[in-house]
Amino acid sequence: MAKKVKSIVITGYGTNCEVEMAHACRLAGSEVVDIVHVSEILCGKVRLDDYHFLNLPGGFLDGDYLGSAKAATIRFLHARISGSKERLFDQLSRFIAEGKLILGVCNGFQLQVKLGLLPALGGELGNQTVTLTFNDSGRFEDRWVYLKVNEHSPCIFTRGLKGLYLPVRHGEGKFLPRDEKILEEIKNKNLIALQYSEQSFQNPTMTYPANPNGSVSAIAGICDENGRIFGLMPHPEAYLHRTNHPRWTRENLPEEGMGLAIFRNAISFIREELLS
Amino acid sequence: MVVRIEVGFKSHVIDAQGEKIARRIRDHLGLPVDSVRTVEVYTLEGDFTNEELEEIARGPLSDPIIQEYRIGQPLACQFDWLIEVGYRPGVTDNVGKTAKEAILLLLARDKDEQLNVYTSRQYVITGTLTKKEAESIASNLLANDLIEHYRIVSFKDWDCKQGLSPYVPRVMEHNEPHTEKIDLNVEDEELISISESRILALNIEEMRAIRTYLKDKHVIEARKKVGLDHRITDVELECIAQTWSEHCKHKIFNAQIRYEDDQKKVMTIDSLFETFIKKATQKVREAKGKDDICLSVFSDNAGVIKFTEDYNLVFKVETHNSPSALDPYGGALTGIVGVNRDPFGTGKGAKLIFNTDVFCFARPDYDQPLPPRILHPRRILEGVREGVEHGGNKSGIPTVNGCIVFDDRYLGKPLVYCGTGGIMPSTIKGEASHKKEIRPGDLIVMTGGRIGKDGIHGATFSSQELHEGSPVTAVQIGDPITQKKMIDFLLVARDRGLYRTLTDNGAGGLSSSVGETARLSGGCEMDLKRAPLKYQGLNPWEILVSESQERMTVAVPPEKISDFLELARKMDVEATVLGQYTDTGMFHVRYGDETVAFLHLDFLHEGLPQMKLSARWSPPRRDETPPPPYPAHMGNALKAMLGRLNICSKEWVVRQYDHEVQGGSVVKPLTGAENDGPSDAAVIRPLLDSFVGVVVANGICPRYGDIDTYHMAACAIDEAVRNAIAVGGSLDHLAGLDNFCWCDPVASEKNPDGEYKLAQLVRANMALYDITTAYGIPCISGKDSMKNDYAIGNIKISIPPTLLFSVIGRIDDVRKAVTMDAKRPGDLVYVLGVTKREMGGSEWYAMHGLIGHSVPHVEPEEAKRLYQALSLAIRRGLIASAHDCSDGGLGCALAEVAMAGGWGLEIDLRQVPQKGIDRDDELLFSESQSRFVVTVSPHHQKDFEDTIAGLPWGLVGEVVNRTCLTVIGLSGEIIMDEDIYALKAAWKAPLNF
Known part of the structure; x- marks a missing residue:
């Protein structure tokens, strides 16, 4: 294996899940994993072009003070790389055009939808068509949820999975589309990769707390039409080992946590499709 | 120009925040409202074209999918009452600050551009309410008059075209910064009146000690050389008051105490701290010999123990009681982000890995009339809960464990204990990370937030009871994100070896952080004029003692300063050189060219006269007959017990705290078949590639203190320890932190049972010695808060003496938990x-x-x-x-x-x-x-x-x-x-x- 899978985990300005996200990339077999502060990209020291897998971890970008990830959206859209005419968004667009993978979790997912990276219907980047807003409960909550995987989704990250059990930790996770038409298109194209479900992973649910935020169509995660950009509210990087599971002391669980499969799928896809 | 942009949810979108407020109005205030909608109001001050305003409203300020906006016009069109709440001038407005940064970036404008954004929130209420009821909603639920300003409009007075006029809470200071000189060569009465009128909280012996110092002719001579005379400056007086405050110098814990027990046996205790706490730790460490786990105890901002070969653990628990009484949200938020800076500011700095919080409140359903200036306990509970939620969650630190104690005697002052643990590599660039060293010539650098009037007199204020004149400036709101950015930066700087050591700016601000660290080199000289301010007009003494949040003081060797400042600039963190550490023995402060403080460090730190106090123990005799009747139905009795506030489920609070961020959660606060059982202690795995874990637990049982605080303390320690043991901890590797919150134990006319309360304190310390030495648990750090009383008019409410004992330890393999x-x-x-x-x-x-x-x-x-x-x-x-x-x-x-x-x-x-x-x-x-x-x-x-x-x-x-x-x-x-x-x-x- 001559070529190396290179993953970048972006941090700074309130991101806080970068360490476990990087750990997940490493466990999944990525040979290079760099945690990079946004400022290092903005000052031109690090370029997204040098990586295959971009991770946007959870946190509270700029405190979510203007709504989750809102202020950060402005930074990603308008900030320029010093010493060049390029904007951060230009690098991001090029990264996507090259068919590389992007995973956004929680605050990272909020950033993706507000930047218009997801669902990016028809491949149109930069046009926001859906949002993630305040939970119906009006509260931030940390609780574990069951997630049904859409087997027909083009999503690369959820390939071969039936269901997942992961924690959500958010106050603004309710998925809402701009209108019915957008929702229909997302459904028809099977872009809904994950839905909050009952324990059996069979049926999506609108019932609190199994659906922790009141998301339309129980949507917990969506992908773009190529399946290469994926965002989800639950935290796969929070379940990498069985001791992360809330009931590990009472259930027989495999050593490896369920969340790691998402990262394994990404790394093997890169190895097979982008490196060979 | 000044223009309002209003942003609200589209009519078909659920307004979850508004609904939550409506529920609270109904449930907490018992008022009938049909609905509440919220509108965010951004008041912009600056020059903008109409196109730019559109772009701003569309861009960072609103979410086009779910929100709509109006520029210069109101959104609200149908309602019964409208209440708009905004901050008063000078109160931290995190949303406004973030909006400003986003707008500057959006419009590609310069960072120094004159542009301000002030935020308010409108509550648009439908429901049949009287004006008085609307007033009650505003003052009892939506706004805290101390920090917020509100306006109430009824629909009949509403101008649909104009809406409300812009509210611009700009700080208007026309003060020309100046320094006063005060002659202390006066009579005692005059000294006391100087102390009282300036809220110095210094007693007559302390004032006399300062007077004596300033009569010394060597002192006067030295002062003349720097342009001062025999008069003290206000900067010096404030600095001494802060340094000598109960909060900072623990005068009661270091007092000489004459203790008489119930057998009339008398003993003299020269410092409770030295006699019981420090000595216990010393004894434990000696007994453990080579198995001693302590690295740094009682000397730094937090205690440090060994964890693995390569890493150390750091732990500190603080209280933030007085500010939380006045503004529960801001007080608790500052409590948590404040204690974060303690382990972070220990040695060369630690990465923060967990928070643990313990609160004491009066019953949330308290139904008696409230004395003046006291907020309803439910409001305090909800405010504190939310403050800790924002402080902890936004900082990315898991809240792993905690508890809530209810007792109506916490009505006057709630107790808000916030603890934070950290981890540091045992060596950094070959130097031991837990040691603090500063050399003469090292530069004094302040990083992080700017200085405003917020938090002035926090240290002296918390050393007093809550009274009529308790200063509003003591209240402040923190910003976890400014702090997170600073911490991200300083951890990078630490690992690159760009500084020698650091300490936090907490109580007492620069006066304390620089005054303390100057002892390491033997002096300092700094210029307050260089300190970055939030707004102009602060006097030098205010700059020195301001407790504005999110600031660290860093000692940077001169050869590293350019790299340090460059990294700060790149990572968007403010860093300013204020002066340098010296070995002159002087605490030397200038404002520009003018010397405004020139004090001997020895006097500043050692000149405080020791208090002499008296304690008398007479155990209360309480009758225990007849005992309660045998329950008619034991099942119902058990249910009644399970529904007691001190026993019932705290899931509602726990779920709102992120207890899993950082990915190392092993024993969560909620556990069991349905993820809702109450865990005894927390276990986390801070190093994701290792199975070595950290166990954290707390013990607190104030009720036992009504009988004997000796047993209260013994039981609190035992509870913390057995909680840790229950999840897999071990006595071989466990360290403790003591945190005493007491009612005033100094006898006086207005505090006639002070001798009894002091005896209670003595007894609690005796237990601490006995139990920790028996278990072999060293105390590594602690805190005391001695004036948890409320006294306004003839109403006095004192908390029950309360000891929180927290433990931290290692669990060798978390898979055994x-x-x-x-x-x-x-x-x-x-x-x-x-x-x-x-x-x-x-x-x-x-x-x-x-x-x-x-x-x-x-x-x-x-x-x-x-x-x-x-x-x-x-x-x-x-x-x-x-x-x-x-x-x-x-x-x-x-x-x-x-x-x-x-x-x-x-x-x-x-x-x-x-x-x-x-x-x-x-x-x-x-x-x-x-x-x-x-x-x-x-x-x-x-x-x-x-x-x-x-x-x-x-x-x-x-x-x-x-x-x-x-x-x-x-x-x-x-x-x-x-x-x-x-x-x-x-x-x-x-x-x-």
Whole structure:
């Protein structure tokens, strides 16, 4: 294996899940994993072009003070790389055009939808068509949820999975589309990769707390039409080992946590499709 | 120009925040409202074109999918009442600050551009309310008059085109910064009036000591050389007041105390801290020899212990009581982000890995009239909860453990204990990370936030009771994101070796941070004019003692300064050189060219006269006969106990705290079959590629102090320790933190029982010595807060003396950790430890309106053997579940084990190891210490019983495949057969807002 899978985990300005996200990339077999502060990209020291897998971890970008990830959206859209005419968004667009993978979790997912990276219907980047807003409960909550995987989704990250059990930790996770038409298109194209479900992973649910935020169509995660950009509210990087599971002391669980499969799928896809 | 942009949800979108407010208006205030919608108001001050305003409104300020906006026009069009709430001038407006940054970036404008954004929120209310009721909603729920300004409009007075006029809370300071000189060569009365009028909180002996210092002719001579004279400057006076405050110098803990016990035996204690706390730690460390785990105790911002070969652990618990009484949200938020800076500012700096919080409040359903300036306890609870939520969650630090204590004596001052742990590599660039060193010539650099008037007199204010004139400036709001950015930056700088050491700017601000660290080099010289300000017009003394948040003081070697500043600039963090450390022995402060403070460091730190206090112990004699009647229905009695505020589920609070961020969560605060059982302690794995874990637990039991604070302290320590043992911790690697919150123990005319309260403090310290030395647990850091009283008019409310004991330790392999839920039918149920007739101070007695006198006693030698045996059994994998018995005794512990496990238990009380009990209720609800309920698989029965041979244990029953808790009483009859889901419903009911 001559070529190396290179993953970048972006941090700074309130991101806080970068360490476990990087750990997940490493466990999944990525040979290079760099945690990079946004400022290092903005000052031109690090370029997204040098990586295959971009991770946007959870946190509270700029405190979510203007709504989750809102202020950060402005930074990603308008900030320029010093010493060049390029904007951060230009690098991001090029990264996507090259068919590389992007995973956004929680605050990272909020950033993706507000930047218009997801669902990016028809491949149109930069046009926001859906949002993630305040939970119906009006509260931030940390609780574990069951997630049904859409087997027909083009999503690369959820390939071969039936269901997942992961924690959500958010106050603004309710998925809402701009209108019915957008929702229909997302459904028809099977872009809904994950839905909050009952324990059996069979049926999506609108019932609190199994659906922790009141998301339309129980949507917990969506992908773009190529399946290469994926965002989800639950935290796969929070379940990498069985001791992360809330009931590990009472259930027989495999050593490896369920969340790691998402990262394994990404790394093997890169190895097979982008490196060979 | 000034323009308002209003942003609200589109009509079809649920306004979850508005609905939450509507629920609170109905539930908390009992007022009938139909609906509440919220509107965010951004008031922009600057030059903008119409196109730019559109772009701003569309861009960062609103979300086009769900929100709509109006520029210069109101959104609200139909309502009964509209209430708009905005901050007063100078109060931290995090949303406004973020909006400003986003707008500058969006419009590609320069960072220094004159542009301000102020935010307010409108509550658009539909419902038939009187003006007075609308006023009540504004002042009792939506706005805190101390920090917020509100306007109320009824629909009939509403101008649909104009809306409300812009509210611009710009700080208008026309003050020309100046320094006053005060002649202290005056009579005593005048000295006292100087101290009082300036809120210095210095007593007459302390004022006299300053007067004497300034009469010294060598001092005057030295002062003349720098342009000063025999008069003290206000900068110096404020600096001394802050340095000598109870908060900073712990005068009561260091006082000379004459203690007389109930046998009239007298002893003189020269410093409680030295005699009991420090000496205990010293004794423990000596006894442990090469197994000593301590690295840095009592000398730095937090204690440091060994963790692994390559890493150390750092831990500190603070209180933020007084600010939380005035503004619960801001007070608690600053409490948590403030304590974060303690472990962060220890040695060369630690990465923060967990928070733990303990709160003490009056009942949330308190229904008596409230004395002036006191907020309703439910409002305090909700504000504190939310402040800690934002402080913890936004900082990305998991809140892993905590508890809430309810007692109406916390009405005058709530207690808000915030603790934070950190981890640091044991060496950084070859130097020990836990040591602090500064060399003369190192530069004094302030990083992070800017300085405003916020938090001025915080240190002196918290050293006083809450009174009519308590300063508003003592209240402040923190910004976890400014702090997070600074911490991200400083950790990078640390690992690159760009600074020597750092310390936080907390109580006392620069005066304290620079004044303390200057002792390491032997002096300092700095210029306050260089300090970046939030707004102009601050006097030098205000700059020196301001407690504005999110600031660290860093000692940077001159050869590293350009790299340090460059990294700061790149990472968007403000860093300013204020001066340098010296070895002149002087605390030298300038404002520009003018010297404004010139004090000998020795005088500043050692010149404080020792207090002399008197303590007299006379144990209260309380009647215990007749005991409460034997319950008519034991199941109902248990339900009533489970529904007590001090026992009931705290899930509502716990879920709103992120307890899993950083990915190392092992034993979560909620556990069991349905993820809702109450864990005894937390276990986390801070190094994701290792299975070595950290265990964290707390103990607190103020009720026992009504009988004897000796036993209250002993029990709090025991509770913390047994909680840690229950999840897999071990006495071999456990360290403690003591945190005393007391009512004023200094006798005076207005505090006639001061000698008794001081005796209570002495006794608690005696217990701390006895128990920690017996268990071999070193105290590594601590805190005291001595004036938790409220005195306005003739109303005085004092908290019960309260000791929080927190422990931190290592668990060698987290895969051996144990949780408290019953695991599977057929497992055997054991009770470890002896139950005695110790009903005094119990929840059972409290429920019957009694206190009693048979307070639980800790027998540390026997308990220690039990803890060692249980630790061993857990390490050997013999234990299915372990749960400590605390509030509510065996009865509540058994119920919790069953409820959390989702299985029933069949229990025979005749098998419980006990002494002198002949009543089932007393056996179930006595709060004897050092006890556990443990379940064990029958396969391990023999091994387990061998492990605990010779210790008090009883095989009391079995986990069963039905959902009832069935109890056979001492008579051999079934005294209880309750469905565990009914028990759980009772347990979950009280705190579920």
